Amino acid sequence: MSVCDVIIMGAGGRMGQTLAGLAINDPSYRLAGVVERPQNAASLDRYDCVKGTEMENVFAKCPGAVIIDFTAPEASLKVANLAARMGNPAVIGTTGFSAPQMQELEAAAKQGPLFWAPNMSVGVNSLLQVLPKLVEALGPGYDLEIMEIHHNKKADSPSGTALKLGQAIAAARGEKIDDVKVCSRDGIIGARTPKEIGIVAVRGGDVVGDHTVYFLGQGERIEVTHRAHSRETFAHGAMRAALWMKGQKGGKLLTMSDMLA
Missing domain, CATH: 3.40.50.720 (NAD(P)-binding Rossmann-like Domain)
Structure with a gap:
């Protein structure tokens, strides 16, 4: 070789x-x-x-x-x-x-x-192939949200991986992430719209990278999480x-x- x-x-x-x-x-x-x-x-x-x-x-x-x-x-x-x-x-x-x-x-x-690739993890990239199938199986009755956590030295927000995950689940609904993402909620903003996808960025310590996609329905929720340990x-x-x-x-x-x- x-x-x-x-x-x-x-x-x-x-x-x-x-x-x-x-x-x-x-x-x-x-x-x-x-x-x-x-x-x-x-x-x-x-x-x-x-x-x-x-x-x-x-x-x-x-x-x-x-x-x-x-x-x-x-x-x-x-x-x-x-x-x-x-x-x-x-x-x-x-x-x-x-x-x-x-x-x-x-x-x-x-x-x-x-x-x-915004994330070189094989696990994350396998997740990108699975999430659209979950979106399609659950249908429109679930609100989609993403939370990412990174170390306190990270310069960009939201993370590239969070945006990539957002692109995958938005595309499964026939949307573009730039049209539906909400990265800031503050004050009297009114009720959440069905199409929006919230992306929350947390910064602190030495966290290498945690990403969770939430499927929030009536009476239940599904959380899909990937954590990079190093x-x-x-x-x-x-x-x-x-x-x-x-x-x-x-x-x-x-x-x-x-x-x-």
């Missing part, structure tokens, strides 16, 4: 260190390169591979290596566009993209192999995606559903 070369963006951060550690300890992968911001360059000293603060230089020294990026929307767009131009496949797990940024990400995917959950999914991306070509933005199919 051929080894998958990977480049880790933000390799000095928590997720970056987790990804790099998996690449080092799994014989299916080779840590080919690491990239960090100039102010964090010293954090790369621990790695025995190509390293630097200029991603173009690192990418050029690791031709064909799969780039894994969990940084920030603006940085990830730069990674996606440069990777497409230089011929490196890229796996992106960044959340918080705006609608125009998603369009730019999709455009980059037409130029080169690009994979994006960042390795997402890192393992990203590494699996990197291995899969070795044989993919550009044309469209690939997702976990493509890989799991």
Whole structure:
């Protein structure tokens, strides 16, 4: 079996260190390169591979290596566009993209192999396939709500995973999540409308990621919960995606559903 070369963006951060550690300890992968911001360059000293603060230089020294990026929307767009131009496949797990940024990400995917998922957990992505079936089975008599909990350092809200879950259950009702989501309720707002889907964001401590979808009916409720116990959950999914991306070509933005199919 051929080894998958990977480049880790933000390799000095928590997720970056987790990804790099998996690449080092799994014989299916080779840590080919690491990239960090100039102010964090010293954090790369621990790695025995190509390293630097200029991603173009690192990418050029690791031709064909799969780039894994969990940084920030603006940085990830730069990674996606440069990777497409230089011929490196890229796996992106960044959340918080705006609608125009998603369009730019999709455009980059037409130029080169690009994979994006707001949540790399295989469990969450399996849940995305199950929830629409539950919505259809229960029918319109249930109110749908979502609650997500994350650590106190998370920058975007609601989480990308909560929005993805919202998209799945809204689509099962023939709706778009942007048309029915309610992310804030305050004051005298009146009765809940049948179509709305509330999304509540809780922040605190070191919670890696909890997501619960509520089906609230008359006399009963169903709660479907996914809890990530560690960042390795997402890192393992990203590494699996990197291995899969070795044989993919550009044309469209690939997702976990493509890989799991």
